[in-house]
Amino acid sequence: MRQWLHRHLSFANITSLLALVFAMGGTGYALTLPKDSVGSKQIRNNAVTSSEVATRSLRANDFARGQLPAGARGAPGATGPTGAPGANGAQGLPGVVGAVTVQRTDFGLTDGTSSGASVPCPAGTRAIGGGASIAAPTSEDIHATVSRPDRTGVAPLDGETFTGWRVAYVNPLNGTGTTTVHAFAVCAED
Numbered sequence: 001m002r003q004w005l006h007r008h009l010s011f012a013n014i015t016s017l018l019a020l021v022f023a024m025g026g027t028g029y030a031l032t033l034p035k036d037s038v039g040s041k042q043i044r045n046n047a048v049t050s051s052e053v054a055t056r057s058l059r060a061n062d063f064a065r066g067q068l069p070a071g072a073r074g075a076p077g078a079t080g081p082t083g084a085p086g087a088n089g090a091q092g093l094p095g096v097v098g099a100v101t102v103q104r105t106d107f108g109l110t111d112g113t114s115s116g117a118s119v120p121c122p123a124g125t126r127a128i129g130g131g132a133s134i135a136a137p138t139s140e141d142i143h144a145t146v147s148r149p150d151r152t153g154v155a156p157l158d159g160e161t162f163t164g165w166r167v168a169y170v171n172p173l174n175g176t177g178t179t180t181v182h183a184f185a186v187c188a189e190d
Helices: 002-008 011-025
Strands: 100-109 113-120 125-134 143-150 164-171 179-189
Touching: 100 113, 100 164, 113 143, 113 179, 125 143, 164 179
Parallel strands: 125 164
Antiparallel strands: 100 179, 113 164, 125 179, 143 164
């Protein structure tokens, strides 16, 4: 083996081998920068152009919001299968038969008093609702204490029909002064 090396190794072979090793090793060095030390101030505008970026190498999250145009709307998908029918709902309350009318009663409310009134429905009708209002809409100190269904002066029990509407208000002393309160009953034919 020694003879083979002696015959094949010449000054020219050794010199070219060393030149190849130095050329491949180069004289490069690694540069280490602190984290976040390079930002927009250090990079000049248009430093990287589209010719320097590989085609299809960027993703949507590489761009700021609104920079990418929206794509075309896709075709609608196929209709899914029909679902199973749902359970039947609870039966609703009986509907109102005939005409609906509103009955109204007005009563005065003096300063420092409370008062109420019942509004009856006409014969052959029944109450389906009611309410009240104050003639002076700026009377914020006057407030309702009762607004309920009425059955001949008493509140109806569960399941009973009612024949009118009852309201009551309080007008505190040194408040708005005397005003008028309107009580309403909404009545429907039986």
